[in-house]
Amino acid sequence: MQLDGVAAVVTGGGSGLGAATARALAAKGAKVAILDFNEEGAKAVAAEIGGVAQACDVSKPEDVETALAAAAAAHGDARLLVNCAGVAPAQKILSRSGTMPLEAFRKGVEVNLIGTFNVLRLFAERAAKLEPLATGERGVIVNTASIAAYDGQIGQTSYAASKAGVVGLTLPAAREFAPLGIRVVTIAPGIFETAMLKGLPEAAQQSLGEQVPFPSRLGRPEEYAKLVLQIVDNEMLNGEVIRLDGALRMAPK
Template identity: 55%
Template sequence: MDLTSTAALVTGGASGLGAATATALAQRGAQVVAVDLAAAIDQAPDVDGVRYVAADVTSESEVRQAVAAATGLGVPLRTVVSCAGIGPSMRVLGRKGVHDLALYAKVVSINLVGTFTVMALAAEAMAQTEPDADGQRGVVVNTASIAAYDGQVGQAAYASSKGGVVGLTLPAARDLAQYGIRVCTIAPGIVDTPMLATVSEEFRAGLAAGVPFPQRLARPEEYARLVTMVVEHDYLNGEVIRMDGALRMAPR
């Protein structure tokens, strides 16, 4: 699918994976609406072709407003990428007691329900557009994690939320096939995002040493490059792609 003269919607678009993806899509000719919380947008980079919209992915009304912004650019909405998410750590049962149940629900609400909400409401809008010459109306790329397969100690909430995104991929692709909308998921390994900016170089080096090859952390730009490949590769559908340097996470 050609990105030129199309619109794209990217959640978590103010930093990390989302910011890199918004930039990459804009560089390929898309008009991008980057969605994030207002506080994050205040720190977002100024990128040609990227417009920021404040919205919380757990709010249906705010997601609808963001989709409306993307469909109001005068070009068809063709690409939707969900990068918004959180990853707090807590054991099911630890020294201080049972896992905070409200925190578990919050992680699932943002990472899984938020992803579904964005996909469903964006698909509703994409289904109303005219298809391209190949019958395509759009592509949805969701973000899981290798934690969906190799969840570590303390990752019960995060791993199960991302496992839900993995499980969502195929049925969503089958549901949306009749509208000419493809659905794929990327499951990144350890990516050098702002979430890792606060840890020491020694700790980062230890993380990188566990990756078979290349023995380093992934870069947000590599995730963004994979998104553009999925969008432009018309026969990729219903697939979960690990981007992890062959890493398989140990229990801790």
């Protein structure tokens, strides 16, 4: 799919991987709508790239319906969805302070898995009604999992389980949407430079980066965005989960 003039939606586009993706898409000529719980961050990125921003809790159907309608009103119905919205809760199941509250586990699943599915289904409903392009495509969906889906560390039960769910929905969604000409691909990033990691001391960031076999550094959001562009461009990429991790396999802790 060629991006020039195409309407795109990026969740979690107010910062990190989503912001880098929104910038990369806009640079290719896409009309980008940013959906983010952090409305201030979304508006800042949208103003920078000439896009639109909408406050949105991806786990709430009414929020997503409203946001997609606003995006369509501004740019027309989108052919590209990039799901970057997510949270990274960290808590042991059993600790000296007691048992992990069920709500703490539920939060990660609600945002990372249910939120991803919620936006995916409502985007697909709209994209399915579009006229196919010359290639037969109607749309592309790129979801974000994590290598924690495979190598979840101690304290990451909610995060790892939710991201494993995103991995698991990729193939059946791609198979279901294939007759509609809508592709579904998931990226599973390793350790990337995000707001959460940038808040750590420099020594801690360096230590994390050194765990990556090669290149021995933290991933850059722009590298995630570059992969999104490659997925959009390559029609044969469908139903696949791509690890973007420099060959990192995380230790238990």
